Ligand code: ATP
Ligand code: ATP
Ligand code: MG
Ligand code: MG
Ligand code: MG
């Protein structure tokens with residue numbers, strides 16, 4: 125195609141291609157979801173519908189981008205891990221971040237009604253997005269462990285906080301009661317005051333969501349003699365496994381291969 129004399133403006137675009145041979149993590153996080161969750165009547169501390177919607181969006185992203193190995197989500201955020209050898213869009217950060225973030229956000233709006241049939245979307249949900257490069261498997265695992273440890277810390281705090289509020293304390297009083305408390309103290313408080321055994325709360329609240337590609341068989345057709353013909357396909361599947369310890373990685377060696 126003939127070039128116009130304006131073509132030179134293209135040279136002002138910065139090269140933002142991500143380092144080769146590194147894992148690429150793209151994390152999206154809801155903008156102002158503290159308020160968004162209040163105004164859309166999310167149950168506290170954990171609204172299962174909102175988590176289901178987040179998981180649905182993550183699966184949609186994984187279906188759109190085959191280079192994603194796994195994803196991890198909690199609260200209003202999701203991290204997507206692209207393979208070290210991913211060459212999609214020349215590994216350009218702006219392309220990858222904007223496409224993943226818009227796929228996630230678009231899906232959030234598209235599927236909202238499925239998960240919140242009785243709640244009108246009050247405003248346009250927004251998610252920010254960033255790309256981070258991790259040079260080794262060990263650091264990538266530490267990144268994911270960091271997010272899951274965060275899930276635990278937040279969930280434990282929020283479970284205590286909302287138990288106190290629901291028992292009649294003001295939000296300020298609840299906050300003061302929890303200031304500077306350690307894990308053991310919070311577990312003790314939950315058990316002695318509210319009869320809640322932290323460890324028996326649903327794993328999805330304590331551990332967040334891990335999305336992996338798992339293999340399934342689908343019936344394609346029957347031959348003339350009635351023999352069923354199956355085809356294997358892979359689909360993103362959500363689990364709530366511990367990813368801090370070594371067991372998960374031993375069980376899924378293909379993830380880092
Ligand atoms: P920012 O724009 O800086 O991200 P934010 O208000 O979104 O601000 P976050 O640190 O991202 O702050 O926290 C997300 C908030 O969204 C949590 O504090 C929590 O109150 C709320 N939230 C997210 N998911 C749920 C859920 N499933 N159930 C209840 N509350 C939720
Ligand atoms: P890429 O993913 O690389 O951007 P693309 O298919 O989106 O690929 P573009 O160069 O962005 O390619 O071109 C957008 C295409 O969308 C155009 O070729 C045109 O056919 C179509 N399109 C966009 N807006 C309209 C419109 N209003 N009416 C008809 N066609 C449109
Ligand atoms: Mg934030
Ligand atoms: Mg947020
Ligand atoms: Mg967040």
Ligand code: MG
Pocket residue numbers: none
């Ligand atoms: Mg286009």
